Amino acid sequence: MTPLASGVVGPRTLHAEFPRTTDELATLVRDARAARAGLRLAGLGTWLTAGHPVRAARTVSLRAMHGIVSYHPADLTLSCGAGTTLAELDEATRPHGQWCPLAPPGTDLTSTVGATVATASEGPYAAALGRPRSLVLGLECVDGTGRIIAAGGRVVKNVAGFDLTRAMTGAWGTLGAITAVHLRLRARPVVDETWAIRLPSSDRSALEAYVRGPLAPLACVRHQPPNGESGDPSLFLVRLGGNAAFVEASRAALRALGETMPQPPDALDAWRAFDDPPARALSWRWDPIAVRLRDRFDPDRILNPGLLGEPA
Amino acid sequence: MGDSHVLVRVPKLLVYRSDALPGLQRAPSLAVFPGTRTELIEVVRALAAAAVPFVARGAGTGLSGGALADGITLLGLHRLKRIIAIDPLARTATVEPGVVNALLTRAAAPHGLHYAPDPSSQSACTIGGNIAENAGGPHCLKYGVTLDHVLRATVVLPDGEVLTLDRGDVGGYDLLGAFVGSEGCFGVVVDVTVRLTPDPESVVTLLADFTSVRWAAEATSRIVAAGILPAALELMDQATIEAVESSVYAAGYPRDAAAVLLAEVDGAAAGLDADAEAIERLCRASGARDVRVARDPAERARLWQGRKKAFGAMGRVAPHLVVQDAVVPRSRLAEVLDDIAAIGARHGLRICNVFHAGDGNLHPNIPYDANDADESARVHAAMKEIMTRCIAAGGTITGEHGVGLDKLPYMEQLFTADTLDAMCSLRDVFDPARRANPGKTVPVRACREWHAAAAARPQAAGT
Numbered sequence: 124m125t126p127l128a129s130g131v132v133g134p135r136t137l138h139a140e141f142p143r144t145t146d147e148l149a150t151l152v153r154d155a156r157a158a159r160a161g162l163r164l165a166g167l168g169t170w171l172t173a174g175h176p177v178r179a180a181r182t183v184s185l186r187a188m189h190g191i192v193s194y195h196p197a198d199l200t201l202s203c204g205a206g207t208t209l210a211e212l213d214e215a216t217r218p219h220g221q222w223c224p225l226a227p228p229g230t231d232l233t234s235t236v237g238a239t240v241a242t243a244s245e246g247p248y249a250a251a252l253g254r255p256r257s258l259v260l261g262l263e264c265v266d267g268t269g270r271i272i273a274a275g276g277r278v279v280k281n282v283a284g285f286d287l288t289r290a291m292t293g294a295w296g297t298l299g300a301i302t303a304v305h306l307r308l309r310a311r312p313v314v315d316e317t318w319a320i321r322l323p324s325s326d327r328s329a330l331e332a333y334v335r336g337p338l339a340p341l342a343c344v345r346h347q348p349p350n351g352e353s354g355d356p357s358l359f360l361v362r363l364g365g366n367a368a369f370v371e372a373s374r375a376a377l378r379a380l381g382e383t384m385p386q387p388p389d390a391l392d393a394w395r396a397f398d399d400p401p402a403r404a405l406s407w408r409w410d411p412i413a414v415r416l417r418d419r420f421d422p423d424r425i426l427n428p429g430l431l432g433e434p435a
Numbered sequence: 436m437g438d439s440h441v442l443v444r445v446p447k448l449l450v451y452r453s454d455a456l457p458g459l460q461r462a463p464s465l466a467v468f469p470g471t472r473t474e475l476i477e478v479v480r481a482l483a484a485a486a487v488p489f490v491a492r493g494a495g496t497g498l499s500g501g502a503l504a505d506g507i508t509l510l511g512l513h514r515l516k517r518i519i520a521i522d523p524l525a526r527t528a529t530v531e532p533g534v535v536n537a538l539l540t541r542a543a544a545p546h547g548l549h550y551a552p553d554p555s556s557q558s559a560c561t562i563g564g565n566i567a568e569n570a571g572g573p574h575c576l577k578y579g580v581t582l583d584h585v586l587r588a589t590v591v592l593p594d595g596e597v598l599t600l601d602r603g604d605v606g607g608y609d610l611l612g613a614f615v616g617s618e619g620c621f622g623v624v625v626d627v628t629v630r631l632t633p634d635p636e637s638v639v640t641l642l643a644d645f646t647s648v649r650w651a652a653e654a655t656s657r658i659v660a661a662g663i664l665p666a667a668l669e670l671m672d673q674a675t676i677e678a679v680e681s682s683v684y685a686a687g688y689p690r691d692a693a694a695v696l697l698a699e700v701d702g703a704a705a706g707l708d709a710d711a712e713a714i715e716r717l718c719r720a721s722g723a724r725d726v727r728v729a730r731d732p733a734e735r736a737r738l739w740q741g742r743k744k745a746f747g748a749m750g751r752v753a754p755h756l757v758v759q760d761a762v763v764p765r766s767r768l769a770e771v772l773d774d775i776a777a778i779g780a781r782h783g784l785r786i787c788n789v790f791h792a793g794d795g796n797l798h799p800n801i802p803y804d805a806n807d808a809d810e811s812a813r814v815h816a817a818m819k820e821i822m823t824r825c826i827a828a829g830g831t832i833t834g835e836h837g838v839g840l841d842k843l844p845y846m847e848q849l850f851t852a853d854t855l856d857a858m859c860s861l862r863d864v865f866d867p868a869r870r871a872n873p874g875k876t877v878p879v880r881a882c883r884e885w886h887a888a889a890a891a892r893p894q895a896a897g898t
Contacts, residue, residue, distance in 0.1 A: 197660050197766035198795075220662065243603070256602065256612060257583055270853040278762040280580070280794040280834035282569045282616050283842070283849055284877055285858040289582075289612030293603055310662025337636045337703035366713075369706025406606035412598060412864065413608050419860040 132184045133168020141187040145263060145271055145302045151183060152300070152425060153269035161428035164296040166206055166235030170242065174405035178429035185237050188302050191215050193277075199308040200260065200277055205237025205301045212236065212306075221308045224252040230396045237301045243293030247342035247362070247391055252309050256292050260307050264291055264299030267421025277305045290416070296427045298420040312341070312364030317386040319346075320377060322357045329380050330359065338373040340364070347394045357381075362391055407431040436474055440514070442466040451509050454495045454502045455556075456841055457755035457805045458814075463490070463504035468511040472531065472625050475515060479623060480595035482508060488870040489593075491619045493533065493564030496556040498758045499839025501568065501618050501875055510623065512563050518542050519626060526631045527586060532563025532624040539629075548631035551578035554835070555743045563624045569616030571835035573667040573742065576793035577701075578632060580835065582615040589625040590614065593871040597625065613861060618837050619872040621865035635701035638666075639711040640729040642738055643696040643718035644689045648672050648776075648788070651694035652768035654721035655792040658698070659765060661717060663710050668793030669697040669742050672772075675749075675789040675800075679741045682748035686741025689725070696723075696792065697742055745789045746800065752785070753802035757814055761822060763830035765795040774824050775799050782817040784810075796834035797825065823848065838876045846878050 132139040142148040155162050161179035167186060189206035196219040203212065209231035212223045226246025227239045238244075240262065243255045252258075261275025274287035291299050322330060334343050346358035361377055363370045377383060414434070417424075424433070442448055443465055452462040469475040482489050490504040492511050515531035518539065522528070523546035530539060536557040540549040553572040554560055560570070566588070571580045578584075587601045588611060603609040614621050645651040651670050658668065671679070676688045676695060688695050696718065700710045715726045729735035741748075749756050763771045772788065779786035779801075790798040799821055803810050822832055822845050832838070832845045846855060858877045862869065 195764060195766060197656050198764040199659065200764065243609075256609060257579060266857060270857055271851070272854050272857045273851060274854060274857075276762075276831045276849075278764055278795055278830050278834075280571060280575070280762050280791070280796045281831045282580075282835060282837055283831045283833050284838060284846060284855070285620070285861045286569075286613050286616055287854070287857055287861060289609045290861060292612070293609050298608075310660075310664075313662065335633075337633070338705065366706045366709045368709050369703060372703065372705030408607040410598075410607075412610060415864045416608055416610070416861075419864055420857070 128187060132165055132182065132186065135168065137163075137165070137168055137182045139165060139168070139182040139184040141184050143187045145188070145265060148183070148300060148302060149265045149269050149271050152265050152267065155181070155425050156267065156269060156423050159423055161425055164241070164300050164427050166238040167208070167233050169229060169233045170238055175429055175432040177427055179427070183300070185235070185300065185302060189235075192303065196221060198279075199310065200279065200305065201308055202277060202303065202305045203236055204303055205235060205240075207236045208232060209234045209236065209239070216308055217311075220311050222311050223258070223306055224248040224309050225255060225258060226392070226395060228395060231392070236304050236306070240292055240304050241294065241296045241301050246395060247344045251339060251341045253307070256289060258307050259288055259292050259304060261288055261305040262291060262301055263303040264301045266299040267423065267425045272299060275305065279307055295430055297417060297431060298426070300426060312370075313366050314370040315362070315364045315388065316370065316374070317360065317362045317388060317390045318374070318377060319384045319386050319390075320359050320361055320381050322359070322381045325356060333376055333380060338369070338376045340373060340377070342391060344391065344394065360386065360391055360394060405432070409434050436467070436469060440468040440470065451492070451495070451504065451511075454497045454500060455758070456498050456500045456839070457757065458811060459500040459503060459840055461503040461505035463509035464506050466509040466511060468514050470514045472515065475512070475623065475625060476591050476595070476597060478510065479591045479593065482510075482870070483593060483595045486868070486870070488873045490872045491563070491567070491623045493561035493567070494535070494556075494559045496560040497564060497568060497839065498760065498836040499833070499841040501837050501839030501872070502564075503840060505874070507873070512623070513561065515563075521546065521631070523548065526633070527628050528631055529626055529628045530562055531626055532561060532566070534562045536560050536562060536565060543631050546631075547634050549634055550584065550629060551632040552581045552584055555746065562627060562629070566615050566624055566627060567617070567619045568835065568837040571791065571794070571796065573669050573791060575835075576668055576791065577664050577666045582612060584630045584632075585611060585615055586628045586630055587611065588614065588627040590622045591625050592622040593866045593868065614865070616837070617862070617865070618839065618876045620862055620876055622871060635666075637704040637707050638699060638701040638735065639707055640697070640699045640735040640738055641711060641714055642688070642727050642729070643698065643715075643723040644692045644725040645694045645696065645723050646692065647722060648694040648772050649769040650722035651696045652772055652792065654696055654718045654723065655768060656765050657717045657721055658714055659793055661713065663700070663713055665698050665710075665714065665793060666701040667697065667699040668791070670788065670790055670792035671695050671697070671742065671745060672788040674785055674787035675745050678748045678752055678787060679745050682744070682751055684740055684744035684748050686737050688741055697738060742789065749787060749800060749802045753804055755803055755805040757801045757803065757818065758836070759797070759799045759818060759821065760833045760836040761797045761799070761825035761830055762834040763795045763797060763825050763828045765793070767828045767830075768792060768795060768797075771797070771824060771828050775821055778817050778820045778824070782813040784813055784817055786817070791834070794834060795830065840875060843875070843878050
């Protein structure tokens with residue numbers, strides 16, 4: 124076999140290996156297992172510290188497995204390599220009036236699909252348009268024993284067999300290294316506008332009722348300043364989407380709540396870039412069944428050892 | 436529990452020898468019906484102590500033979516029908532597994548809420564069964580399948596361990612996501628907390644009338660690709676229309692249509708008419724000769740009655756009915772439907788299609804006589820060809836009814852040995868002894884470890 128490509132990944136300039144195919148990755152995992160040596164999994168290397176140190180000498184980046192493998196606009200489905208960035212997905216789907224509404228903390232240029240799905244990271248559109256766990260139709264991964272698993276499928280409804288897709292989504296790569304993902308897309312709304320709203324008091328109940336009600340917006344997030352300060356608790360950014368009549372009614376309901384100011388279309392994404400990286404790993408629960416799950420898919424703790432603060 | 440809730444005599448056990456899938460009959464050796472959650476846990480622990488395999492069963496409305504107990508213990512859950520709590524503010528309900536789906540919606544109605552998953556069998560099927568199968572229904576196009584509405588579940592694993600499972604949203608594996616849809620192979624639901632959905636402000640229901648099934652399928656693709664997300668988009672073909680209109684469930688469908696598309700949009704009143712008008716325009720552009728809008732709730736209910744009772748209406752055509760459940764990409768519906776018609780013609784069978792077109796979730800149904808060996812063989816052959824065709828189109832073998840026993844032979848067409856092996860690994864996390872619903876869902880020969888366990892299984896009984 125030709126040697127693996129290697130190089131530097133991430134802002135911390137880690138030396139990484141870049142398998143180009145799932146078979147290459149499977150070989151790498153099997154070799155690591157035989158040597159009982161852990162592998163740190165990375166995409167572009169921007170979310171490497173999720174709260175716990177990873178006990179692995181080697182880093183494997185899935186970045187070389189990028190690109191859109193198939194895209195069927197009429198079905199609103201798309202398959203891509205794990206190393207594909209969300210910006211690449213946006214570029215491919217936008218001309219068809221579609222999008223992948225995964226919007227994790229960070230920017231679309233540095234967020235890979237694989238990392239987003241592996242961490243089940245979600246953004247401001249999750250409630251309205253779906254969480255990673257409902258937008259991922261299927262995936263391919265290599266588990267800690269070197270098995271190549273092709274879970275789920277490419278159709279929007281599927282209950283064939285036990286649900287490995289759900290088990291892998293949000294598992295932080297500790298059950299399997301995700302190499303490819305099949306996604307369900309959404310149509311972009313006909314009317315799409317973003318507003319800032321300043322509430323007249325610190326009472327958010329009226330805003331919450333609006334967000335839970337029939338005129339719910341695509342997203343509603345609290346002001347997040349770039350310098351890491353706490354932000355203005357009365358200032359929110361709201362994105363409206365739907366047909367003209369719906370958005371008009373939703374806008375009127377929003378205006379009844381406080382002073383509104385129009386924003387550029389990408390305002391929410393600009394705020395999102397300053398969000399904290401995912402740190403849910405800090406609160407990871409290791410009950411006996413979670414340990415059993417890890418044991419069945421990565422008995423020798425090859426994949427991301429230590430990332431989730433696993434009990435020794 | 437009392438003797439009346441434990442059945443041991445063969446004549447009484449024969450009642451449970453089939454579910455809603457004709458052609459497959461397997462009788463249990465014992466049937467137990469716990470009446471409380473404590474009794475349920477005690478029964479599962481007793482079964483564990485005796486190392487006895489068992490099958491949990493709700494209302495028995497499953498269409499894949501998943502609830503059949505082949506010479507083993509049947510654990511009936513229909514007595515566990517308590518709605519423990521409804522929290523209107525949090526929009527949740529906590530219920531026992533035997534609660535009938537439609538009764539939960541009825542209980543939530545005074546609060547302006549409903550339980551969104553609505554399988555067509557919802558007047559009989561139970562929440563526990565819905566969870567086992569990850570059931571869908573006409574409205575899951577917009578609202579999602581059972582898994583999207585389940586927040587938390589207390590389950591008893593086959594070894595008697597009681598656990599609370601959630602979606603892992605606050606840091607943890609998605610154990611609930613793995614459990615829902617595991618077809619009773621991972622354990623038994625003791626109670627479950629589900630999300631309730633606010634009733635829509637407004638609903639518009641349309642019926643589009645086509646002279647070609649292909650055109651109706653194309654209209655479906657156009658509507659979804661246009662970015663409209665209907666609450667439901669259901670297609671019925673000529674054979675189904677004929678069965679419905681000749682039955683007591685007659686819905687006023689045009690009898691001479693090759694297909695009708697039942698479309699519904701709901702939600703905020705604002706903008707709903709625009710969506711309905713767009714659907715009408717797209718249907719007409721796809722060749723619909725007429726599109727009518729239900730004028731009032733009574734007309735809407737009548738249109739839906741035809742759809743939801745279509746399977747029952749087919750009872751007039753023949754004594755038995757196979758309801759299949761494949762999925763294809765929406766854009767390939769038209770060509771696959773053409774091929775299904777050709778397969779039916781080749782085998783001399785009448786195939787009725789009534790299905791969730793918006794999801795590409797096909798239900799090719801064949802009315803037949805299961806006592807006619809020749810016809811049964813032809814049905815079997817046709818189903819096999821239909822499944823193979825759907826897989827070839829990039830689809831899958833079940834969208835909402837589960838694999839059960841019926842679709843077991845197709846799993847190896849769909850998944851690699853490594854993937855099937857990994858599915859068995861997932862099962863082993865919950866049920867390493869494989870005593871819960873043994874022999875279902877994932878074919879045994881793909882499981883490396885299965886063969887040892889198979890020797891311990893009781894011999895098949897029943898027919």
